[in-house]
Amino acid sequence: MQGNIKEKAGMLFVSCMCAIMLSPAWALASEAVEMAQVPAAGDPGWWKWPVILLFVTFVMGIIAVLGGVGGGVLFVPIIGGFFPFHLDFVRGAGLLVALCGSLAAGPGLLKANLASLRLALPVALIASTMAIIGAMVGLALPTHIVQLALGGTILGIVAIMLTAKKSTVPVVPQADALSTALRITGVFYEPTSKEEINWKIHRTIPGLLTFIIIGFMAGMFGLGAGWANVPVLNLMMGAPLKISVATSKFLLSITDTSAAWIYLNKGCLIPMIVVPSLIGIMLGSFVGVRLLKVAKPTFIRWMVIVILLFAGLKAVQKGLSTMGINLSSLF
Amino acid sequence: MSHHNTQATEEQVQYAAILEKGMFAGLALMIIAFALYVLGVLPPVVPLNEISTYWSTPVHDYLVAINTNFLHWDHLPTGWSWMHLLGYGDFLNFLPVAILSGVTILCYIVITPGLFARKDKAMAFMAMAEAVILTLAASGVLSVSGH
Numbered sequence: 187m188q189g190n191i192k193e194k195a196g197m198l199f200v201s202c203m204c205a206i207m208l209s210p211a212w213a214l215a216s217e218a219v220e221m222a223q224v225p226a227a228g229d230p231g232w233w234k235w236p237v238i239l240l241f242v243t244f245v246m247g248i249i250a251v252l253g254g255v256g257g258g259v260l261f262v263p264i265i266g267g268f269f270p271f272h273l274d275f276v277r278g279a280g281l282l283v284a285l286c287g288s289l290a291a292g293p294g295l296l297k298a299n300l301a302s303l304r305l306a307l308p309v310a311l312i313a314s315t316m317a318i319i320g321a322m323v324g325l326a327l328p329t330h331i332v333q334l335a336l337g338g339t340i341l342g343i344v345a346i347m348l349t350a351k352k353s354t355v356p357v358v359p360q361a362d363a364l365s366t367a368l369r370i371t372g373v374f375y376e377p378t379s380k381e382e383i384n385w386k387i388h389r390t391i392p393g394l395l396t397f398i399i400i401g402f403m404a405g406m407f408g409l410g411a412g413w414a415n416v417p418v419l420n421l422m423m424g425a426p427l428k429i430s431v432a433t434s435k436f437l438l439s440i441t442d443t444s445a446a447w448i449y450l451n452k453g454c455l456i457p458m459i460v461v462p463s464l465i466g467i468m469l470g471s472f473v474g475v476r477l478l479k480v481a482k483p484t485f486i487r488w489m490v491i492v493i494l495l496f497a498g499l500k501a502v503q504k505g506l507s508t509m510g511i512n513l514s515s516l517f
Numbered sequence: 518m519s520h521h522n523t524q525a526t527e528e529q530v531q532y533a534a535i536l537e538k539g540m541f542a543g544l545a546l547m548i549i550a551f552a553l554y555v556l557g558v559l560p561p562v563v564p565l566n567e568i569s570t571y572w573s574t575p576v577h578d579y580l581v582a583i584n585t586n587f588l589h590w591d592h593l594p595t596g597w598s599w600m601h602l603l604g605y606g607d608f609l610n611f612l613p614v615a616i617l618s619g620v621t622i623l624c625y626i627v628i629t630p631g632l633f634a635r636k637d638k639a640m641a642f643m644a645m646a647e648a649v650i651l652t653l654a655a656s657g658v659l660s661v662s663g664h
Contacts, residue, residue: 229566229567229569229570230566232565232566232567232568232569233565235569270569270572270573271572271573272572272573272574272575272576272579274575274576274579275572275576275579282614282617285617285618286540286544286617289536289539289540289543289617289620290540292533292536292540293533293534293536293537293540294533296525296529296530296532296533296536297525297529297530297533298525299524299525299529302529303525303526303528303529303532304526304640307640307643307644307647308643310647311643311646311647311650314647314650314651314654315650318650318653318654318659322659325576329575367639368639368640369637439536439621440621440647440651443618443619443621443622443651443654444650444651444654445654446614446618447618447651447654447655448654448659450611450614450615450618451595451596451597451655451657451659452576452595453576453579453580453593453594453595454576455610455611455614456568456571456572456607457550457551457554457607457610458565458568458572458607459572460610460614461547461551461610464547
């Protein structure tokens, strides 16, 4: 009975948070700021946006944990679409959000041998190189082009989330030559089945080549890339789901580091945007982990998909409106 | 109690230990630096009540504006030039971000000799290459023209 009340309260809270984030009021807020432009000097109400940012990223942290996605993938489209901050600063902050989440989880995952350094090394080499190039391209392109591409990417992520399957322990009949030579293999203990699972991978070359695209997009949009890392490591290369998720999380600490340096050197860092975002996401993640016991993952996952769909369409709309194509009546 | 042969490799544990220390140091310093900034203990380059004037502009315009209005340098404050501004609350926050972004480079540098010693040459070369790439990104050599 008590559990039922807790469950309902938890669901109500998450639903309210999602409803707030989906509210057209956010769209109106960003439009209002665009129209009003910025004050000529000294805005006494400057603190409102960082406070709202702290609240929204707190909610985002909860939803990210419950929806099983990284904070970065929610951060960039939502903050970029509905806040007055320029996309350059949002992407820089998004990378740091994803980076800090990864740094916080990485050491534990490595020590538990769930994240594999041997699997991550070749992947990271390719992904981080491409993330640097992606970051440079993203900063050189006109904002509306990046905004449009971001919208398209977010809609693509929605499609992946709707269609991608997962395999707990994929069947890998034989490790390929490259992974054998690099000794990319491992063993982990699965408590549900109470057995040690030896794993190996295959299709290493196609998998590594895919990370050219993933790394580029991670750097260009500051999204983090767990949404793409996991399906490639799990479904294409055949790593068990737990190893794929953990290695992906750890991998972001390398991929996002490389791109973060480009944004840092370029000056895309406004502490008043970055620090409240990091604090909000981290606090939200702590609460999210506690709510995980009572929330219904399927419901939350659908909420995340709807939020991303809305944010993706908003990014497309913003990109098109800069080009003189006005779709604002749609949102 | 059964023993499971699932221990992480030596270099993996070493990597994790450094990453953990760097992460804690960076996050702790970030909270301290932000507190010093927001509480006005250290004066910022851009006054707090004017920050909203700049955060909606592209980064190049933002850098030009803060240079024109506050810094008056003969170059824009890009690359590592924030090091000269660590006495200011807002730019002090660049330091923890640099630590958080730089700890991975240190991890790679530390594990590389061990990989060579264990004759794990392919992985050692990859770790070395990664350290070089990340250092190159951190150096600011890879500059990009703004839009």
